[in-house]
Amino acid sequence: MTTGELDVDFRLVRPGFDLTVGFAVGPGRVLALLGPNGAGKSTTLSCIVGATEFVGHVRVGERQLDGLSIDERRVGMVFQEYLLFPHLTVEQNIAFGPRARGGRKSEARVTVAALLERFGVSDLRHRRPAQISGGQAQRVALARALAVDPDVLLLDEPLAALDAEVREEVRADLALHLRAFAGPTVLVTHSIADVRALASDVIVLEHGSVSYRGTVAGLVNADATPYLRQLARGESL
Amino acid sequence: MRRTKRGVSPVIVVPALVGLAFLVLPLVALVVRAPWGSIVQIVMKHEVLTSLLLSLGTASLATAICLVLGVPLAVLLARSAHWHVVPRRLLRALITVPLVLPPVVGGVALLLLLGRRGIIGQWLYAWFQITIPFTPAAVILAQVFVAMPFLVLAVEGALRTSDRRFELAAATLGASRWHVFRRVTLPLVGPGVSAGALLCFTRSLGEFGATITFAGSFPGTTQTLPVTTYLELQRDPDAAIALSLLLLAVAVVVLVGLRDRWLPGVTGS
Amino acid sequence: MVAAAVVVAALALAGCSAQSAPSPTATAAPVTLTVYAAASLTDSFADIAKEFEKQYPSVKITYNFGGSSALAAQLVAASPGDVFAAASATTMKTVTDASLVTGAPQIFVTNSLELVVPKGNPANVTGLGDLANPDLSIALCAAAVPCGAAALRLLAQEGVTAAPDTLEQDVKAVLAKVELGEVDAALVYRTDVTAAGDKVEGIDVPGADRVVNRYPIAVLKSAPNQTTARAFVDFVLGTTGQAILTKAGFGAPN
Numbered sequence: 009m010t011t012g013e014l015d016v017d018f019r020l021v022r023p024g025f026d027l028t029v030g031f032a033v034g035p036g037r038v039l040a041l042l043g044p045n046g047a048g049k050s051t052t053l054s055c056i057v058g059a060t061e062f063v064g065h066v067r068v069g070e071r072q073l074d075g076l077s078i079d080e081r082r083v084g085m086v087f088q089e090y091l092l093f094p095h096l097t098v099e100q101n102i103a104f105g106p107r108a109r110g111g112r113k114s115e116a117r118v119t120v121a122a123l124l125e126r127f128g129v130s131d132l133r134h135r136r137p138a139q140i141s142g143g144q145a146q147r148v149a150l151a152r153a154l155a156v157d158p159d160v161l162l163l164d165e166p167l168a169a170l171d172a173e174v175r176e177e178v179r180a181d182l183a184l185h186l187r188a189f190a191g192p193t194v195l196v197t198h199s200i201a202d203v204r205a206l207a208s209d210v211i212v213l214e215h216g217s218v219s220y221r222g223t224v225a226g227l228v229n230a231d232a233t234p235y236l237r238q239l240a241r242g243e244s245l
Numbered sequence: 246m247r248r249t250k251r252g253v254s255p256v257i258v259v260p261a262l263v264g265l266a267f268l269v270l271p272l273v274a275l276v277v278r279a280p281w282g283s284i285v286q287i288v289m290k291h292e293v294l295t296s297l298l299l300s301l302g303t304a305s306l307a308t309a310i311c312l313v314l315g316v317p318l319a320v321l322l323a324r325s326a327h328w329h330v331v332p333r334r335l336l337r338a339l340i341t342v343p344l345v346l347p348p349v350v351g352g353v354a355l356l357l358l359l360g361r362r363g364i365i366g367q368w369l370y371a372w373f374q375i376t377i378p379f380t381p382a383a384v385i386l387a388q389v390f391v392a393m394p395f396l397v398l399a400v401e402g403a404l405r406t407s408d409r410r411f412e413l414a415a416a417t418l419g420a421s422r423w424h425v426f427r428r429v430t431l432p433l434v435g436p437g438v439s440a441g442a443l444l445c446f447t448r449s450l451g452e453f454g455a456t457i458t459f460a461g462s463f464p465g466t467t468q469t470l471p472v473t474t475y476l477e478l479q480r481d482p483d484a485a486i487a488l489s490l491l492l493l494a495v496a497v498v499v500l501v502g503l504r505d506r507w508l509p510g511v512t513g514s
Numbered sequence: 515m516v517a518a519a520v521v522v523a524a525l526a527l528a529g530c531s532a533q534s535a536p537s538p539t540a541t542a543a544p545v546t547l548t549v550y551a552a553a554s555l556t557d558s559f560a561d562i563a564k565e566f567e568k569q570y571p572s573v574k575i576t577y578n579f580g581g582s583s584a585l586a587a588q589l590v591a592a593s594p595g596d597v598f599a600a601a602s603a604t605t606m607k608t609v610t611d612a613s614l615v616t617g618a619p620q621i622f623v624t625n626s627l628e629l630v631v632p633k634g635n636p637a638n639v640t641g642l643g644d645l646a647n648p649d650l651s652i653a654l655c656a657a658a659v660p661c662g663a664a665a666l667r668l669l670a671q672e673g674v675t676a677a678p679d680t681l682e683q684d685v686k687a688v689l690a691k692v693e694l695g696e697v698d699a700a701l702v703y704r705t706d707v708t709a710a711g712d713k714v715e716g717i718d719v720p721g722a723d724r725v726v727n728r729y730p731i732a733v734l735k736s737a738p739n740q741t742t743a744r745a746f747v748d749f750v751l752g753t754t755g756q757a758i759l760t761k762a763g764f765g766a767p768n
Contacts, residue, residue: 057417079416079422105420156418362694362696463679467680476658479583479683
């Protein structure tokens, strides 16, 4: 993989919607993208992944991503509902990327076996997504995204689909895995708890533009908007 | 208080049962009036077995052709949701027309296109000495014409209700468009494809009007089971009833195989 | 003018019969007569109805045209009707066996087969023997239907082993294939050749007059007005009816 800074700077205009975003995330850093519903968080991820057109640029190090098709971008993504392929087993889900990229079968097998082990899902390898818990699905989704050794990792509300009881545990687990990822990570979330546990930097998006940019610690002093004041009080929205 | 359970209102149940009876009773009459004593002899007759085999063979090939051509057509139709309204509706109408057209008209249309003096057929005949009518190929073409819409609409229904974000997820993993289609899109609509193929097969098996018009009727070459049944009706109604039962039995076996779990999005289960 | 003469003659005939039975014209109430007739009679019976209604203004004729076997099946299944005109003795027998007929059926026309080729005769067919040529595209009726049975008898009589490419479910389907030029030659009834006009060409087959289909007609027991029904049968058998049928290509009863 090419480690490099993720550099995002674009504008997207739709009827009733005007989104301007610019940020950079260094290798090994986790940027949390916070903001109320409809602020453009998921759209930002969609632009980075290549599913939405925009004006501007997305770069990883020297590599220009805009203009590339989705499958050429090497941007790993964990979706909110995980989107594990329902017709494939856990093992086949993780192996999907390496196989799709046409890598050697033996290499893919080694990669997949290592990931199954690392994420503690070896026992589930022959189960289908419908037969595993939400926490397990979350780990499989992350393993699947990492199996292709992406340059960038995007997480869209990775804990929102989970029950409150397991969320803490899965969050701690996720923090460990994110720390092990060498590239830049962008995390979209509503939860200040997620931000504190997982992120190193924060951007707050409100009404299509950035209202806060800084460290997690600095959020305590942010007071430019009502939303920021709520965040500063530690309220999850 | 009167209804403790959430039942279906009699306003629905009564006409529903009348409708069901209307669909089922004619078939019951067929079963009741069947010449059960001689049914085995009739069905085991050489000419009947010949046309049964021809029907099964041509319907299988027709289904294969429908799959190869119909699945891509279904994808196109499903993606046409983003098109301008006029071409989108036109495409859907064109695909649906063979469903509502009298099959005999379809047969005549095929003759006018592929017959010996047809728009394309005349050149096939002049250049390659190929004539399509009166051959098993004509039987298959007639079946494809009437049956393909069933496949296309079933697959398209499944495609439209399937979650396209799975395709996005696959693409982020580095899968090319073809790989996504083959490994994600198709398996996800697999039940719709099987359902469509089964409907397509049974419709091909029962095809009569377009077949007899375009392909004619000759034992072992173009005389399918429905055609044999119709001809027997002129000579020996008992035999015709027996053959109808045979067709009914094949259709029932195939359609019972089309279980609900194969049809998410089509049955709504 | 010929038609006018025919009508005058028919009127005279009707005048004679009026002596033996009360004329239906005398009854003021309009009478509807339902006639079940073989499909091959469609055009000529329409003309007959016109002439008949001119003579009996209080009578309205409605037809149920179809394949004779299908019509017989409808009658046996108790469909109401007044007259049945079938294209074969076998189909009439289905109805007489069910005791649905008043009196004995009468033969009113015969029909024989003729070789038919597309306009211009592209394959240069000259006679029945060409039906044995495997290189030609040939259509016959299926053996199960009357025209197919007749074709088999004619071919056997003339010692020709035909090489058909298709055995159609009725004579109109055969004719359609000839009109579209899909087949080079076929055997159909003379009346069908006449009805097709200049879209096809007919070729007389020597010996065809010995293989004839006889068309029987009978009054049905279910007819509420037996007299009027009988009058219609007599009209078909009479001068006007026969003139119209001959013009359509049918042969005389004997």
